[in-house]
Amino acid sequence: MTAAGTFGYGTEFNSIFDIQKLGAIVCKGTTLTPREGNLQPRLAETAGGLLNSIGLQNIGVKALIREKAPAWSSWRVPVIVNIAGETVDDYARLASELEGVTGISGLEINISCPNVKAGGAEFGTNPGTATKVTTTVKTSTSLPVIVKLTPNTNEIAQIAAAVAEAGADALSLINTVKGMYLDITTRQPLLGNRTGGLSGPAIKPIALSMVYEVAGAVTIPIIGCGGITTANDALEFIMAGASAIQVGTATFNNPHAPLDILEGIEQFMKTEAIEDITELIGAARSQANEKIGRAEIRDG
Template identity: 75%
Template sequence: LQNIGVEALIKEKAPIWAGWRLPVIVNIVGETIDDYAQLAGKLDGVAGISGIEVNIGCPNIKAGGAEFGAKPESAAEVTVAVKAATSLPVLVKLTPNTADIAEVAMAVAEAGADAISLINTLKGMAIDIARRRPLLGSITGGLSGPAIKPVALYMVYEVAGAVELPIIGCGGISAASDALEFIMAGASAVQVGTASLTNPRAPLDVLEGIEQFMEKEGIKDTAELIGVARL
């Protein structure tokens, strides 16, 4: 995943974040478990960084390219390594590309995760019919946006029933109603990603919409909504 790298982030970005009133959580990725541990260690204690989100939807090179989050065992190994390397809160971002996401969630919870975020992108592809070849150079890629919302919502619902950790729901949220669905399914918070690419105000629009809903319904705290749709 393209980015400026951890050293540049610490030098150029963190000092800016340190002046913000909002917490900043840094997402880390690696090709080996040691990569994750090293990144977490470098970010530990850096002013302006309030937490680490561990992206385990990346290929584990030593395991032949399978995603770290595809199996409970490897997901737990990454979590343990990161927790040992940092005193910051650790959120583990789960991949939907697994046989049983609830089982993976339970594994990272037992390994010490402070919270869980889900879902990461779904694996997909497209074909250029003129060239008769895959459209992406890597053949497959990550599908995000509104198309994956029903899958993400279902998986948040499943994980909320399996662990007691706070859950951050994400995947196709572009309006307040989407966010409210995730909260009612069991999420304590949400992420807005793809929608921000076309509307930079999307996160604020979602927040304002939630506030309007709560005022209309006479709800004082979002805690009153977390998991209310669970049967």
């Protein structure tokens, strides 16, 4: 899958490669009304990463339904709409607006954007509010609901379990990691919003360990995301417990990255004579458990 906010509405990439080969496209975070986003500058490159503070600039749900969904309805690749609100009611209204619109195959609830003043990360850092948003969206839609989790908490496993209990169909993790960049000539933060969200290879080890941890806390499918740049990265996430993966920042360097990664996974499966990718899901976890089990037996 493509990661929200890094692949526009899919239409932009149509002429670059055959996007119909992808597993799914997750579109830019969508709000009830159009948003201009945060003050410029909104992007800064860091060592192995990208710091962004876009602030959910988007065309709003009505324009998305009018201008984007009609094209999606003829696509083979499913399109998942990423939604974001400032209140619990915003999420319910977004889900209701998108109900029954052809061309939309699922909703991804962004309760984890660190770049909006109201709501955003607040919902994703508390199991109670994360549950409330999930329950509300589930009762407002018949579409599959994916809840996207933030890494900016030390309770990710508890939040994942609460959201799963509330009826989420799947989880995606992680969103960006809160960070800052200072310009030493102005002695001020470079980003207009002062702080931003870090993505790219720099966050991969964080994302991987969180997928591994969450895989031990829930039984619903996990979509791994965070710094995935190569097929090997994707395979690590699958072995940590992800059933699918999303590619974000890598696409900025190489627009073909999602397809290259998919083909790389297929190549790995051929080389290793793996018939079904599900054989690999959580492989690292089961071996770790076996090792722990053996150690326990050995150690009495």
